[in-house]
Amino acid sequence: MADLIVTEFISLDGVMEAPGGEPGYVHTGWAGPYMGEEQVELKFAQAQAVGSHLLGRVTYESFAAGWSGREGSFAERINSMPKYVVTGSPEEVTWTNSTALAGDPIAAVRELKEAESKSVLVVGSRTLVHSLLAAGLVDELQLMVIPVALGSGARLFPASEHKVELRLTESRRFANGVLENTYRVV
Numbered sequence: 001m002a003d004l005i006v007t008e009f010i011s012l013d014g015v016m017e018a019p020g021g022e023p024g025y026v027h028t029g030w031a032g033p034y035m036g037e038e039q040v041e042l043k044f045a046q047a048q049a050v051g052s053h054l055l056g057r058v059t060y061e062s063f064a065a066g067w068s069g070r071e072g073s074f075a076e077r078i079n080s081m082p083k084y085v086v087t088g089s090p091e092e093v094t095w096t097n098s099t100a101l102a103g104d105p106i107a108a109v110r111e112l113k114e115a116e117s118k119s120v121l122v123v124g125s126r127t128l129v130h131s132l133l134a135a136g137l138v139d140e141l142q143l144m145v146i147p148v149a150l151g152s153g154a155r156l157f158p159a160s161e162h163k164v165e166l167r168l169t170e171s172r173r174f175a176n177g178v179l180e181n182t183y184r185v186v
Contacts, residue, residue: 002116003139004054004109006129007046008156010143015153016126019146022062027150034146034178042172042180044074046142047081051118054109056125057087063123064095084112084120086128106135113137130158138185141166147177 009019009031018024019031055063060083067078083098086105093100101108109132112120122129122138132138143156157164166183173179 002051002113003119004113004122004132004137005046005050005119005140005142006122006132006138007043007142008124008129008144009146010156011146011148011150011153013149013151014155014157015150016124016156017153020062020066025153027153030148030150031144031146034148034176036174036176038174039144039178039180040074042144044077046121047074047077049119050081050121051116052082052084052120053078054084054086054112054120054122054125054128056128057085057089058127059124060085060087060093060095060098064098068095086125105131106137109135109137126154126156129156133157133164134160134162136185140169140185141181141183143181143183145179145181147179 008016010016011030018028021029021032063078067075079096081097083095085093085098085100086108087093087100101112105128122132165186167186168181169184170182171179
């Protein structure tokens with residue numbers, strides 16, 4: 001059974017919305033100024049360590065548009081790896097090695113975890129991540145904490161009566177104040 005690993009850029013106040021410049025958010029692109037060579041190398045290593053990506057439809061569309069035309073080893077990895085898309089949209093998924101997961105998303109992700117031998121990486125995909133956390137399907141969170149408080153925006157952990165217990169397994173501090181914290185879900 002594969003682990004399901006969620007990796008996110010997150011502000012100090014828990015916002016994960018539009019870190020890379022996605023339209024529609026007042027602080028869009030807030031993670032960019034903190035993305036140096038070390039952070040890019042870490043994200044590349046995370047992509048190399050897993051077998052596939054699991055994406056929600058909105059993140060899939062953004063990634064397909066952003067990565068499909070890029071070159072270099074990071075782009076080659078992202079473009080070539082298997083990608084599973086949780087979507088209710090009737091539009092086809094056409095990005096290289098992409099497969100739409102049909103039916104109930106939680107059941108489909110459970111089946112995917114059972115079928116895969118290497119870890120599955122979820123990037124962005126806020127709505128999907130909220131559902132996966134609520135269903136107890138997330139095994140690990142890799143959070144790149146950016147030293148900025150945004151004050152507004154969609155958060156990684158939605159308001160809920162249910163707590164999520166986490167155990168810190170690794171922490172790395174970068175010279176620019178960014179932290180990479182890895183947590184196992186208890």
